[in-house]
Amino acid sequence: MTKKKSIVAFSSGDPNGIGLEVFSKAMSNALVFNYCIPVLHCDQRVFKSYHEKASLRLPDYNVVHEKKEPREGMINLIEINQKVEIDLGEAAQDAGVYAFNSLRSAIESIKNGIAANLVTLPINKKTIQSENFEFPGHTEYLAAEFGVDHFMMILMSDELRMGVVTGHIPLKEVSGALSSDLIKDKVEVLRATLTEDFGISKPKIAILGLNPHSGDDGLLGSEEKDIIIPVIEDYASRGELVIGPYSADAFFGNSNYKQFDAVLAMYHDQGLIPFKQLSFSKGTNYTAGLPIIRTSPDHGTAFDIAGQGKGDPSSLLQAIFSLHTLYNRRLEYFELKKNPLNFMKHKREKFSIGIPNLK
Numbered sequence: 001m002t003k004k005k006s007i008v009a010f011s012s013g014d015p016n017g018i019g020l021e022v023f024s025k026a027m028s029n030a031l032v033f034n035y036c037i038p039v040l041h042c043d044q045r046v047f048k049s050y051h052e053k054a055s056l057r058l059p060d061y062n063v064v065h066e067k068k069e070p071r072e073g074m075i076n077l078i079e080i081n082q083k084v085e086i087d088l089g090e091a092a093q094d095a096g097v098y099a100f101n102s103l104r105s106a107i108e109s110i111k112n113g114i115a116a117n118l119v120t121l122p123i124n125k126k127t128i129q130s131e132n133f134e135f136p137g138h139t140e141y142l143a144a145e146f147g148v149d150h151f152m153m154i155l156m157s158d159e160l161r162m163g164v165v166t167g168h169i170p171l172k173e174v175s176g177a178l179s180s181d182l183i184k185d186k187v188e189v190l191r192a193t194l195t196e197d198f199g200i201s202k203p204k205i206a207i208l209g210l211n212p213h214s215g216d217d218g219l220l221g222s223e224e225k226d227i228i229i230p231v232i233e234d235y236a237s238r239g240e241l242v243i244g245p246y247s248a249d250a251f252f253g254n255s256n257y258k259q260f261d262a263v264l265a266m267y268h269d270q271g272l273i274p275f276k277q278l279s280f281s282k283g284t285n286y287t288a289g290l291p292i293i294r295t296s297p298d299h300g301t302a303f304d305i306a307g308q309g310k311g312d313p314s315s316l317l318q319a320i321f322s323l324h325t326l327y328n329r330r331l332e333y334f335e336l337k338k339n340p341l342n343f344m345k346h347k348r349e350k351f352s353i354g355i356p357n358l359k
Helices: 019-027 030-034 044-053 093-111 138-145 171-177 180-196 223-237 248-253 268-279 314-338 340-345
Strands: 006-011 036-041 061-063 075-078 117-120 152-156 161-164 204-208 241-246 262-265 284-288 294-297
Touching: 006 093, 006 314, 019 044, 019 314, 030 036, 036 093, 036 314, 093 117, 093 138, 117 314, 138 284, 138 294, 152 180, 152 268, 161 180, 161 268, 180 204, 180 223, 180 262, 180 284, 180 314, 204 223, 204 248, 223 241, 241 248, 248 268, 262 268, 284 314, 294 314
Parallel strands: 006 036, 006 117, 036 075, 061 075, 117 294, 161 262, 204 241, 204 262
Antiparallel strands: 152 161, 152 284, 284 294
């Protein structure tokens, strides 16, 4: 198939963080425009003020008005018509309101057919909270907006794809939240996205245990025997490559993750600590289960370095290039399904996001 680049809506994220800095730095690389037509949802005044206060060069941009098409080869802005005082490095309620309005505008542009896919810049999860946003993060909000019940956050890089069963919840609630049905639901989301979006016809998935040493046969906890192992045995009985449970420390210490197409962790830090150790600044956050492709950089607002020129655009570049590849993989999958003969010839292959040479 001929590769297609899509119109991609970018939410601004928190305007006091490094989101707009890494966005402008990423857009200074001309290769980006071969992979997407970017539309940033940001008021002109905010965009200009941010660059002035952060001592960044203001890039050229095109303002998209009603009935006006985004231009290829440059930054496009859709204004959200909200003033906000830029106070770099500070958590502020008006900045949280702005971040939400930008996100909502980006989603509306997709629902209205202006854009096809979404990249979200980092938000402050506390200041964005309101009666309109009562969610622990982007993932859950996007699932609600698109009416999706089966979804999952996946952190991905060339080295590793990491899904989590329980996402943004307190650690003390993890055990009570786990169930065989929930784990099976997440395995199904992971298997579907590996097939449809990553081009892997028979995925091999590793399942981590919850407790140290995967419970030591019940000595250190019963969740493995009661909840996790029955799911794995069910998949094994059907010939599916869902294997485990693995003790997380040995699994990553021995680099066993290299033998699998994806890993499913039981809780947030169990999966994200090793992922970020292996792939920080090279990783992408991807929401599986949505009708669109949504990616984001794998870092937060980084208030501690905002306005210092230290923001690294590497993860955002990865998010943009990954979105392009995932989008085309999905198009290819459904195109092949229209012709079963071609689909049967489609070989299993390891996914590569195909990052171009940026030098």
